[in-house]
Amino acid sequence: MRKQIGIITALTLAMTGMMAITAEAEEETPVVVRMTIGAEPDNLDPWLSAASDTEAIFHNVFEGLVLFDEDGAIIPGLAESWDISEDGLSYTFHLRDDVVFHNGQKMTAEDVVYTYESLAGLGEEEPLSSKFTTITSVEAADDYTVEITLEEANSAFLQLTRVAVLPKGYEEQSSSPVGTGPFKFVRYVPGQEIVLEKNEEYYEERRMPQIDEADIYIMTDESAVLSALESGQLDAGIVYADSADYLTGDFTVHSSPQNMVQLFALNNEAEPFDDIRVRQAFNYAVDKQMIIDGVFAGYATPLYSNFSPVMAVYYNDELSDLYETNIEKAKELMAEAGYEDGFDITITVPSNYQKHVDTAQVLIEQLKQINVNATLNLVEWATWLEDVYTNANYQTTIVGLTGKLDPNDILIRYKSDYSKNFVRYSNPEYDELIDKALTASDEERVEIYKECQRMLAEDAASVFLTDPNQIVVTRSDLKGYTFYPLNFVDFSKLYYETE
Amino acid sequence: MGYYVKKAVGLLITLALVSLITFGVFQILPGNPAYIILGVDADPLQIEALSESMGLNLPLAARYFNWVRDLFVGDLGMSYRYQQPVSQLLTASLEVTGSLAVVTIILTAAIGIPAGIWLGGHSGKKYSVPLSMLSQVSLSIPAFCMGVFLIHIFAIRLKWLPSFGFVAWSESPAQWLRSLILPALSLSLGSAAVLIRYVKVSIVSQQKQDYVRTAYSKGLRRHRVLYRHVVRNSLIPVITILGMTMADILGGSIIVENVFALPGIGRLISVSITSRDLPLLQGLTMYLAVIVVICNFAVDMIYSVIDPRIRLKKGGAE
Numbered sequence: 001m002r003k004q005i006g007i008i009t010a011l012t013l014a015m016t017g018m019m020a021i022t023a024e025a026e027e028e029t030p031v032v033v034r035m036t037i038g039a040e041p042d043n044l045d046p047w048l049s050a051a052s053d054t055e056a057i058f059h060n061v062f063e064g065l066v067l068f069d070e071d072g073a074i075i076p077g078l079a080e081s082w083d084i085s086e087d088g089l090s091y092t093f094h095l096r097d098d099v100v101f102h103n104g105q106k107m108t109a110e111d112v113v114y115t116y117e118s119l120a121g122l123g124e125e126e127p128l129s130s131k132f133t134t135i136t137s138v139e140a141a142d143d144y145t146v147e148i149t150l151e152e153a154n155s156a157f158l159q160l161t162r163v164a165v166l167p168k169g170y171e172e173q174s175s176s177p178v179g180t181g182p183f184k185f186v187r188y189v190p191g192q193e194i195v196l197e198k199n200e201e202y203y204e205e206r207r208m209p210q211i212d213e214a215d216i217y218i219m220t221d222e223s224a225v226l227s228a229l230e231s232g233q234l235d236a237g238i239v240y241a242d243s244a245d246y247l248t249g250d251f252t253v254h255s256s257p258q259n260m261v262q263l264f265a266l267n268n269e270a271e272p273f274d275d276i277r278v279r280q281a282f283n284y285a286v287d288k289q290m291i292i293d294g295v296f297a298g299y300a301t302p303l304y305s306n307f308s309p310v311m312a313v314y315y316n317d318e319l320s321d322l323y324e325t326n327i328e329k330a331k332e333l334m335a336e337a338g339y340e341d342g343f344d345i346t347i348t349v350p351s352n353y354q355k356h357v358d359t360a361q362v363l364i365e366q367l368k369q370i371n372v373n374a375t376l377n378l379v380e381w382a383t384w385l386e387d388v389y390t391n392a393n394y395q396t397t398i399v400g401l402t403g404k405l406d407p408n409d410i411l412i413r414y415k416s417d418y419s420k421n422f423v424r425y426s427n428p429e430y431d432e433l434i435d436k437a438l439t440a441s442d443e444e445r446v447e448i449y450k451e452c453q454r455m456l457a458e459d460a461a462s463v464f465l466t467d468p469n470q471i472v473v474t475r476s477d478l479k480g481y482t483f484y485p486l487n488f489v490d491f492s493k494l495y496y497e498t499e
Numbered sequence: 500m501g502y503y504v505k506k507a508v509g510l511l512i513t514l515a516l517v518s519l520i521t522f523g524v525f526q527i528l529p530g531n532p533a534y535i536i537l538g539v540d541a542d543p544l545q546i547e548a549l550s551e552s553m554g555l556n557l558p559l560a561a562r563y564f565n566w567v568r569d570l571f572v573g574d575l576g577m578s579y580r581y582q583q584p585v586s587q588l589l590t591a592s593l594e595v596t597g598s599l600a601v602v603t604i605i606l607t608a609a610i611g612i613p614a615g616i617w618l619g620g621h622s623g624k625k626y627s628v629p630l631s632m633l634s635q636v637s638l639s640i641p642a643f644c645m646g647v648f649l650i651h652i653f654a655i656r657l658k659w660l661p662s663f664g665f666v667a668w669s670e671s672p673a674q675w676l677r678s679l680i681l682p683a684l685s686l687s688l689g690s691a692a693v694l695i696r697y698v699k700v701s702i703v704s705q706q707k708q709d710y711v712r713t714a715y716s717k718g719l720r721r722h723r724v725l726y727r728h729v730v731r732n733s734l735i736p737v738i739t740i741l742g743m744t745m746a747d748i749l750g751g752s753i754i755v756e757n758v759f760a761l762p763g764i765g766r767l768i769s770v771s772i773t774s775r776d777l778p779l780l781q782g783l784t785m786y787l788a789v790i791v792v793i794c795n796f797a798v799d800m801i802y803s804v805i806d807p808r809i810r811l812k813k814g815g816a817e
Contacts, residue, residue, distance in 0.1 A: 382530025
């Protein structure tokens with residue numbers, strides 16, 4: 001008997017001893033930032049990838065002719081300047097002559113031509129993206145000048161040229177991607193990690209990385225991220241607002257609106273939401289502040305149309321008092337529409353987004369005040385994509401629409417012939433405006449898009465809830481975390497403050 | 500010989516049925532894998548290109564037939580989600596889950612067997628009560644709870660061990676063990692508690708057997724009777740429990756692997772379902788069926804080594 005206890009004690013001691021020894025045996029390592037990503041990358045080839053989480057990381061590896069800054073403004077990238085013809089049909093890009101791809105190949109006009117021909121399907125292959133099919137020709141005037149011609153003028157086109165330029169003749173993008181960015185791809189282990197390292201040959205001194213390596217761990221569990229932060233295994237992590245408050249230790253919490261639209265979508269085609277008075281009643285009944293405080297611990301911005309104030313230039317700031325919470329008014333509108341006694345509805349919510357589920361719970365309570373009996377229908381993300389997003393087979397739903405740099409990409413969702421108009425909003429005037437904006441001058445565009453926002457609000461296309469803040473927690477000596485109006489973790493700006 | 504043939508045929512039938520059922524169930528589930536992978540912002544042309552590369556445009560029967568045909572040449576197909584061969588993903592995850600299983604089994608045995616023997620030898624004594632209660636408690640705590648608890652103590656408070664991740668044995672055996680201790684411990688505390696109870700009951704009942712009385716009357720000491728005779732006869736439940744635990748962990752402990760962010764079979768299973776990755780899930784179900792059958796088979800084999808009477812009985816029945 002004594003022997004057994006002895007064995008157990010010995011084992012425990014051996015284990016503890018081992019832990020202590022190996023813990024001390026850490027080597028001198030390069031400057032590394034360890035962070036997390038919540039989902040696997042969809043594809044390492046940027047032309048085949050569409051998920052915003054993937055772009056958030058891989059925008060460090062790939063660059064386009066143009067880049068964007070913290071305000072979402074277009075800045076020179078691989079092209080140091082560009083000219084647009086009077087008629088808006090022809091774009092001439094003047095490329096930098098000092099850019100080298102991560103595989104050592106020099107970047108020239110040939111690679112840019114290859115890129116746009118592939119995307120637009122001008123060669124023998126099928127086009128890779130329908131956004132580029134308006135290109136009629138791509139030509140290299142010399143080694144560092146490229147001319148792109150469009151079928152029709154499109155003021156949103158310049159913004160599209162931030163698409164990754166890839167080296168001609170390189171076939172392994174999907175397994176070992178090669179770009180021109182400040183970081184090189186090192187490896188991707190499915191389910192585990194993505195590793196990037198500093199590109200010593202990077203051409204732009206101002207964006208030169210200050211760290212040597214970025215390790216991005218794929219972690220789907222929020223509490224795992226929190227414990228990894230607390231145990232010192234992560235230097236930065238993206239977390240929910242209420243979790244940030246639980247963190248103890250030396251951390252800095254960064255927070256910023258992320259250009260997302262959290263939407264309580266009402267299917268405009270389905271009864272009773274085909275009646276504008278019902279949709280307006282819903283807008284009067286919902287108290288957004290309660291959602292912001294209750295669900296997002298205050299870390300969210302209220303919205304009044306399908307547009308976040310982060311996009312300051314195009315944002316219409318005159319809509320905030322259109323539907324101030326007013327239960328009496330909501331009841332009146334319901335009565336006018338013939339629903340004095342209310343009705344039953346279901347709110348279909350993807351179950352993997354806890355914040356949307358929580359929001360639905362608040363909405364259910366708020367809607368009771370106008371006699372609407374709402375029930376929560378939790379579905380899997382895959383089911384949501386098919387039933388709600390693709391087939392519009394739903395009454396109401398809650399979803400977050402991720403932000404875009406161009407207002408056209410945000411507002412086109414409500415154009416009646418747009419394939420992903422799952423709200424099924426339909427207004428010929430709105431469609432006309434969206435088309436008109438594409439050929440309008442810059443000043444006109446601003447006015448048109450503001451008008452579009454007003455229309456969506458006045459027609460009560462849905463209930464526009466909030467722009468939930470992105471919360472990033474970093475070790476307090478890790479500085480330089482920068483937010484963009486797009487999902488992008490800029491590793492080149494991060495550095496450690498040494499004391 | 501006939502015994503092995505029977506086992507093998509049984510395995511094949513199981514596999515055929517399992518694959519057919521998974522394939523069928525997947526057709527009922529809503530959700531297009533191309534949409535799920537690319538998300539809400541996907542371009543229609545991207546969706547089309549991806550669907551084509553995954554072979555989703557082929558009719559149902561053709562897809563199943565192709566899959567079975569490739570299976571016979573050892574090709575499990577390409578995962579939709581990862582764009583990598585399923586066999587490669589399985590091997591990589593198996594390294595993680597297999598390592599976890601080995602460490603868990605060792606810990607389970609190291610805790611469960613001595614504690615069970617001790618309790619069995621001292622049943623009814625006052626001081627055995629707290630230990631029994633302790634095993635009852637650890638039996639009732641789910642593994643993921645235990646995981647969170649262990650992380651809090653050993654990773655956050657003491658900072659002795661990592662709270663997530665996996666390091667390959669080939670990279671550093673010491674780091675390998677460090678990355679596995681907490682998840683293995685949270686899994687093994689529960690199974691060790693079960694083991695303790697089985698071993699204890701088994702020891703107590705063996706002590707009432709005639710051969711024990713004979714041993715005592717030969718003049719042997721209590722200590723020698725317990726370890727030489729009783730323990731050996733009480734090992735059968737140990738093998739059963741360890742076999743079950745092994746099959747269980749090799750099947751992927753989805754929750755524990757998530758809590759510790761271990762890229763094992765469990766993680767692969769949950770990803771394959773949420774992303775409607777049919778080839779990957781098919782590969783996984785094949786693997787799971789094989790694991791269960793093999794573990795059962797191995798347990799049978801070990802029984803006959805420990806207790807020759809079992810082998811004799813089986814031989815007689817054939």
